[in-house]
Every structure is written in structure tokens, then in C-alpha cells.
Amino acid sequence: MADDSATHRATSRSFDRRTALKSIGVAATLGTAGCLGGGGGGGDGDGNTLRIGQTLGLSGPVASLDEQNQKGVKTGLAYARDNGFNLQGDDAEIEHITYDNEGDPEKARQQARRLVDQDDVHVLLTGTGSTYGSAVAPVAHDEEVPFIPYSSYTPTIAELNSEWVFVPAPRITQYGKGFLELMALQSNPPQKVGVLKENTVVGEEMAPAMVEYADDRGFDFDVSIIDTYDRGKDMTSSLQKAQNANVDALANAGHYKGDVAVARGTIQQGMDLKAKMAGVSISLDVFLKDVKDAANGMVGYTGFHPGAKTPLSDELVGRYEQDNAVPGWHDGAGFTQTLLATETAKEAGSLDKQDIIDTLHDGIWPTPMGTLDFDMAGKPSGLNHLTVQVQGGDRELVYPIDQRTADDFIYPLSS
Template sequence: MTPRSFKVTLAAALFAAVSVNTSALAQKQYDPGASDTEIKIGNIMPYSGPASSYSLIGKTQAAYFRKINDGGGINGRKINFISYDDGFSPPKAVEQARRLVEGDEVLLIFQSLGTQSNSAIQKYMNAKKVPQLFVASGATKWGDPKNFPWTMGWQPNYQSEGRVYAKYILQHYPNAKIAALWQNDDAGKDQMKGLRDGLGERADMIIADASYEVAEPTLDSQIARLRNSGADLFVSWTTPKAAAQAIRKIAELGWKPVYFIGNTSSSVASVLRPAGFENAKGVLSSAYLKDPADPAWKDDAGVKEWSTFMDKYLPDGDKTDTNTVYGYAVAQTLVQVLKQCGDDLTRANVMRQAASLKDFRIGMLLPGISITTGPNDFFPIEQLQLMQFDGQAYKLMDGVMTGEIGGKQD
């Protein structure tokens, strides 16, 4: 064999070897819910019941996935978004989760809403090894990869939020007498734990607290009891409907405490407007997303992009309701995860990619806030910024604050 023919033969052999390896690497891998043309995503949302104001989140996500499909989908695959109503009922959530996993055979369940509903399906989802991804609840339990490797939250967890409020209270109201209203479930208990842990040795500043059930028609008795405690600072952890009731009742009683409300119930459209803007003036809350109603963002590129999306894909949606911003932002995060999956659309790879987000930025996050996850870090967002309602819109205060749990609090 001549040197030249040897080189040609060797080159051909190397080309063949590279071709085989490339073919192996490019091999597509699918689990139920994924194919060459489609990605099935399941969702459970309270389109009815006491938390139905949150249903706008699901509607926004459906609209965003229509936008993605109009643009060609994700890596050439269209999203089939299947969303069912559970009426904010845990037994119904279990029924719908089984329907999605065993009947519709979705690749994952995305953004199922509510702490109790997700608690009811968590063990089932993990036993089935189906991602319960970016849960629409801030409960701390969604960040436990050791025991529940198929479950991940998205928004700042409730304990972190409680710690942030505690930090601010200690800095600005060190002599306050605190009363707290909380939802009698894991969410409310998580929030109260964060507040108490954040106050630390000063937890005795909480002189009164009262719980309520989601199905209760009014909160009048709890509010009256808390006012009579002599507290001058009030922290409310409730659903949007209950938050509006509490603001109205406090105004009716003439009680004027420093007033904090949980960020899941801070919407101008679904809480403050029904409560009455004058009644809500001065209310404090926290944010990690931009509020399009704030004039400060009128020229912001991210807000303009969101507004264009709303005009085209959700024209009847209320632009003052921040649930649309939330639904839009978390849908963008899922799209990023699925893009990273490439042609490996297995459930295990979905979770690997969800746990591989590094300083991921989307346009509607506040400056200084980004999304980061890791194999042992299932808390995508852990930063918040306080804000106060001036009677027309929220105004951001101070800078970004963290309330990380597990000894990492700054």
C-alpha cells in the first residue's frame, strides 16, 4: 500500500467512525408525551372555586404556548398544553393528575397550582417518576431533591418571603406589635415559620395570630380579634379573595396598622381594586417580577415584549393583573428547559435540565433577580424586593433582598 492510499484509507475509516459516533449522539430519546412532532404538557388549575382568580395564570400559559407553536414550536415540536380544573380541591387534583399521567400520557405536569393540591399529588408524581415541574406554590417542600427528585418549585418560597418581611420589620419597626392572619394549611404554616424564624429572638413581637379556612365566607371575626389585640403591624397570608376582604374589613373598623400582604395576593386587579384603592393605600408586599402598571417600566424592553404578547395572544386579559406576568414568565422558563433538552425528551432529562439553569434572565424579572438551580438546589428564585401601594400603583423600595433558608440567609 502506498503512503497516499494509506492516508485515504485511514481518512475514510476515521470519517466512518465519526459518522457512527455522531449518529449515536444524535439519536432521539423519548418518554411518553414526546415525539418528533409534539410535547404534551399537563397542568392543573383552579378554574372554579375559591381560588379561581388564579386561573388567569393557566390561561396566560396556554396563550404563550400558542405563541411558541406559531413560531415553529420547540426544536420543531409543537406544545400540546392540556389543562384541567381541580376547583382548588386536593382530591380533585389527584384525580386530574392520574388522568394526565395515565390517560393523556403527558411528559410532565407543569405549574399545577396550590400547596394542598400539590401536596396531594407529590408522592404519586415521584412514584411514577413524572416531573412535577415549577409548582405554582411557594411552599418550601418543593425544594427537597433528596426525597422528592421529581418535584421543583419556581417562585420564591414562603419561608424566604417571611424572612424578608421580618428583616424589614426589625430594621424599620423594631418596637412593633405584630398580628398575623394565615391560611390554615401548609402554605400558611410555611409563611408563619419564615416570619418567626426571621424575627429570631424577637419572635415575641408577634402578639396575636389567627388562622382561617379557604372556604370560610368572611374573615370578620378573625380581623376583629386581631385588631383588639392591640397590634400596630399586620401581616396577612391569604388567597386573593380573602386578602381583599381583609383590607376592606380593616378599613371599616378604622384600624390603621402597618400592613403587609403576601406576594401571591398582591395583585392590583384581583385584590386591591376590589378592596378599594383608598383602603389599600400604604399596603406593603414584595415582588420579583415587574409590574406593567408601574410607570417606571413604560419604556422597558421586557414589558413592551410582554405587552405585545398580551395584545396578540390574550387580548381580553387584564394587563393590570400580575398573574398574567407570572404565567408568562414561568412559561418562558419551561420553554428554556425544553430547548435545553434537545432531542433527549425523557422525563429524567427534563429534570436534569431544570436543575441546570444558571443565572437565567427573562425580561419580566426585576433587575438583579435571576433564575439559578442545581442538582441540590431546587429553589429557582430566592430574591425579592419590597414595594408599597401609593393608592394607584406599587412603588419599589430599597434594593433586592434575600431570605434564603437552610442557614444561608444574609
């Protein structure tokens, strides 16, 4: 815990910066990304109002994901209010202040500073995306504000080693492990699993981790990286290399275009595959719509599934059913972020930021994403690691085995 002098320095620093920003007009630096809800900060007088600030990309490349995240956050706020949000027994309020960063990490960083310096928030959130979490984490660390991003636990966040950052999401290194475990369980497993590595953080973390995991587990099949490709480029050459390598299962360690190529291109090239895996797109409705029948049998990772036996999943699913909707991974993430912010303040009985992070570190938190426990650098344990497969246009939970929502796992694909 920071001593009194450190706390005083942080408070003085925030006040000086807030005054300076007002004098130059911080709003001008934010462009068109305006405040979407909640209004400005209430200052020190709002002693019973928890202010949660969030920057998320409601326009730009992750808009569809952050719309889901925002809905999950709003559902979490409703849950907190319905269950009597209070501080030491006194009724308290929750204010949620959001800004659209338009998918720009630099705007996300600027907005985080605005949320801290002008809106005086007690907790910071971001929407979907490791780049946004990595951009905002140093602000939260420097200003000593609890930060709960929906970002993977990136190398940037790990190197920060901050007690102020709490990441309820896995490292990308986890994404391919369930797929490999499923392959190992088959009576006629593949002989050679090929991995296509995108030249991004996703590929650089996920692809080598799959190879290393297979070696450590001693599987009776080979796992190797077949090709490295640039994000968004044509995938014909990479798929041809996989075909020439005679792989009978193929995984993409990358983003949307690579996932689409593995779904469609392998069929178009007549590749006889027993199994194939998408990198990060399996949870996207647009992926299923774009790829259609070619997605059938595709496997992928998720941190939340409505059929998983996790704490409060029934609560989340029930609230979505009232709107004839089904929550996905990013909805579950938003609900979890809000749950962590509100429950820790309630448990602490305080809006003091140090009290909030001490409570977060000390507690074990049941959420739809798993029963979470954070170390002093914000790394989580207890997360769900779920593997889903597209079956008949739906994402069915296929691993862990004891949580399956499908009657069976489609394998091999050619059967």
C-alpha cells in the same frame, strides 16, 4: 440518572396501568372535569411533538387565579413557537393538554394520572395552589415525569425530595421579609409589629418565619404573633387583641378574609397603624375591588411585577399590551412554567424525560420570575422576592429599593 432496568420498569408500569384504566373507564372517575384543549396523547409516533399536560382549577375557588395562569401559559406557548421551537435543528410542535380540576386536589391527582397514562405527556404543570402541587407531585415522582407546578415549595414537596419536581416559586416563609426590611429602613420605624396567624399552612409557615427573621436580623422593633384564628372566621376578636397589644404595624399571615379584615377592620376600629400587610391577597384584582380605598397603603409579596427588572419581563409585558392588558403574578408564573418546559426540551434536543430533567438541573434559566437554578430536590434559587404597596388603586413595586416603580413608600399610613 435511572439505569436501563429502572427505565424499563417505569415504562412497563405505565403501560399496565394505562391498559387497566382503559378497561374500567377512567373518564368516569373525573366527573365533569373534561379536557379543555389539545386532544389526547399521540403515542410514540409523535416524535417531534412536545406534549405539556396541565391540571388547573378553571372553576372553583381559584378560578380567577388559574385563568390568569392559563393566559400566561398560552402567552409562553406563543413565545416558544414564535422563536422557532425545534429539536436538534428540526422543526417541532408543542401540544398543550388541559383539564379543569374544579379546585379539587383529588381530581387534580386523578387528572395527572390521566395525563401521564393516557395522554402520554412529557411535562406536567399545575395551576395556582399548594394543595394541587402537593397532590400531583407524588404522581410525577412515581411515574418519572418532569413536573413544574405553580405551588409554593411546600413541606410535602420538600419531603418528597424528588429530582422530577421543579418549583419556580418560593416557600411561604419568604412572604413577610420584604415588609420587615421596609419597616427597618424607616427613620421612625414601628415599635411593635403584630402578626395574625391563620390556622393553615400559610399561617403556620409565614408567621413564625417573620418572628425568626426579625430576631436574626436584630431589628430595633418587636415582632410577635398576636393571635391564631381559623380561616374564614370573623376577625373582630383577633383585631381587638392586636389593638389591646398596642401594635403600630400589623401583618396578616393568612388568606383573603384575614387580608380584608386587616384592610377594613383596622380602619373601622380606629387603629392608628403606621403600616399593614396582607398575606396572599395583594395580587388579586378582586381584593382591590372589594376593599377599595381601605387597601391604600397595604403591603404584600409578589413573585412578579411588570416594572421589575427581570429577564423577559419586557417580552411578557409587550405581549399583554397587544391585548390592552397588564400581566400579574399568576400570568408571570404561567409564562415561566411554559418557558421552562419548552426551553429545556429545546436545549436538550430531546423529548426523553430523563434528558429534560437533566437539562433542567444543569441549566440556569432566565425567566420573568427571576434567573432560576434548581437543586436536585427541585428547590429554586434566584427567584424574585418583590414587595408591592397599593397606591391609588395600583400595585406599586416598593422593595427592593433599586426596583421601585413608586415615587415613595407610603409610611406612616396616618400621615
